[in-house]
Amino acid sequence: MPFSDFTNPYQNPANIPQKYRQHINLQKLFKADGSYVRPAEDPVTMWALQILVEEYGVPIQAMELELNSDFAEGTYQGGRRYQGRADLVVYDDRYADSVGNLDVAFIMVEAMEPNKKVDGTEGEGWVDHLNRLNAYMSASPSARYAILTNGKHTVIYRRDLDYPRKLEIIGDLQKYESAREAAQHSFYTVILNPSEPDGIQTGLTPLTRDKFREVLGDTRSGCHSILRDNEGLQPQEAVDAMVKFLFAKWYDEQATIDLVKQTGESRAYVFSVSNETDPERLLVQVRDTFEKAKQWERETLAKKFGDDLGVRLAFNEADVLQFKPHTTMEIVKRLQPWSLRKSSADVKGGVFEDFLSKTFRDDLGQYFTPTPVINLMVGILQPTVNDYVGDPACGSARMLTHILDYVRKQEYAKAIANNSGNTEGINPEEPTEEFIKFRDNHLFGAEYSRNVMHVARVNTLMNGAQYADLKVMDSLERLGSITGGITEGLPERPGFYLGGFTMILTNPPFGSKLTNESILKDFAGRDGVTKKNGKVVKSIPQEVAFVNRCLEFIAPNGKLAIILPDGVLATSSMQDVRHWILRWARLKAVISLPQATFAPYGAGVKTSLVFLEKRENPLIVEGQLELGLEVIEADENYLVYMAQINDIGYDTKGRLTVSEDVSAKPPEIEEAVNDFNEKLGW
Known part of the structure; x- marks a missing residue:
């Protein structure tokens, strides 16, 4: 994997390329005089950051350094809750709002000093950093991947979403597909088009009744069968799952159109897959789209009915949309060409x-x-x-x-x-x-x-x-x-x-x-x-x-x-x-x-x-x-x-x-x- 070759190229911060050194998202690495804040660890952070950008295609705009995390089950020092700082967080830039703000974490990186031994037990060593990284991941429900590196040794983990504190070692990351890249090659993209009604071209087709029945139905290729066969769901459970997918899909259509209107930039839907799509990332995107749909509904109804919404909400806080990556990918494949907004x-x-x-x-x-x-x-x-x-x-x-x-x-x-x-x-x-x-x-x-x-x-x-x-x-x-x-x-x-x-x-x-x-x-x-x-x-x-x-x-x-x-x-x-x-x-x-x-x-x-x-x-x-x-x-x-x-x-x-x-x-x-x-x- 690209992380295996470490020569500590940025031990001297003056060697950092200008596009990194001058970027506003990376300023937390440096003191006012241009030196590193943490001379031992920060070169490792910079090295990992460059690899994520150059080898995996992560936009710098999707990164944040030294992000504070408040732990619900955190460590207490002197009777006060300990707030840790994740060294590097990579966000999913599909969720940028109209002014570019990001809030859905996807990858977390924990850097440590190069001289710390792998699996060493010394203070502030490998085990301590791994525990810290695990805590950061647990504090961020959307984070899917974790990277722990001292430069000479790097381990990439995938978080088990069913057991948030369990990190599984994997071989490598898939390439990160930015929102701009997705919009360039996706078949299902929202673009501005003055000749279309409402000035928007959605790229989606309204459903006929037969087609919708085929997509959702109990045929071998229908969504109902996929949920039954891949997840072992009973009929009522499969129906409940499909209603959640439809809710997320409908919200994705509307939210993507709203974002294109606000920014003027073309956007691919979350419910849009290609050969470059990372199934793990898609799983998180669909799950978080469902969460954002719930939040939208809650805020929308609160404007009219106030905060007492328990009997009115489609789904409550405990309802989640989370299935196996392959299942999610197959459901999205079948739903992606069709417009729920425009179907009669x-x-x-x-x-x-x-x-x-x-x-x-x-x-x-x-x-x-x-x-x-x-x-x-x-x-x-x-x-x-x-x-x-x-x-x-x-x-x-x-x-x-x-x-x-x-x-x-x-x-x-x-x-x-x-x-x-x-x-x-x-x-x-x-x-x-x-x-x-x-x-x-x-x-x-x-x-x-x-x-x-x-x-x-x-x-x-x-x-x-x-x-x-x-x-x-x-x-x-x-x-x-x-x-x-x-x-x-x-x-x-x-x-x-x-x-x-x-x-x-x-x-x-x-x-x-x-x-x-x-x-x-x-x-x-x-x-x-x-x-x-x-x-x-x-x-x-x-x-x-x-x-x-x-x-x-x-x-x-x-x-x-x-x-x-x-x-x-x-x-x-x-x-x-x-x-x-x-x-x-x-x-x-x-x-x-x-x-x-x-x-x-x-x-x-x-x-x-x-x-x-x-x-x-x-x-x-x-x-x-x-x-x-x-x-x-x-x-x-x-x-x-x-x-x-x-x-x-x-x-x-x-x-x-x-x-x-x-x-x-x-x-x-x-x-x-x-x-x-x-x-x-x-």
């Missing part, structure tokens, strides 16, 4: 549906809602920028991201119309100020499972809704514990409060019973569905409890779209439930879904979509009415739209029955939306 909501959401649904169904009992059903719900609800939209059982938050996409398109069309049909100067991602306000302040989701919330948070982030108010929460808990005792929602308090939404769309869990006595009494205390003949029932189907809770969360005249088992609508045992619903809401539409709707995801229950409009005031008990095509309320007649979907776009095995390009909104879905709007509307 249908594509990203559809992949969450395809890729995640089986795992969440098997392990967590969760069912994701198919895209055609979501498009049917959104198309009939017709949300606008003035709506406050919630989903109390949000799962992967796909209903919220579809709402966002629908409103974005409506606002984009409005902006074009107001601009005499001209698209110039209109950002399709943020078409109006009203849309930005809607995106940042009008979307709310709750999910009981923290594992599923990881998916929801990443899904909303990737669709531009970083401020969506998502929280881990049991939406069927006693209302006071959810609201903190607050009894008024809109207009002052949008969200999960009494009357806190103008619109809810949800697919609640089916099949379980709510039996908690205190919660049943809580519902009954507000004339809820759990009160029957003056008494509190002992149990109620979970989906019925969700209808009750949704109608509490919705403001008067607000809209509710909910997927319910047909038994709620038809069986005689549910007659009282139907009476209660019609007291509190006007029935707007019932659309029967085919048996195949949830069959590909393992659920055989027959379901329908129910659309309700909350009344200004509930009817009195004597005003209970039957469910039908036409109902009478006092002296007012109103119509109810009824429809049946026979072809949802796929069969019971998930095979498409329509072409791929209309699979998100098959003909019967489109027809039902248009028919409702023409015949009834809101």
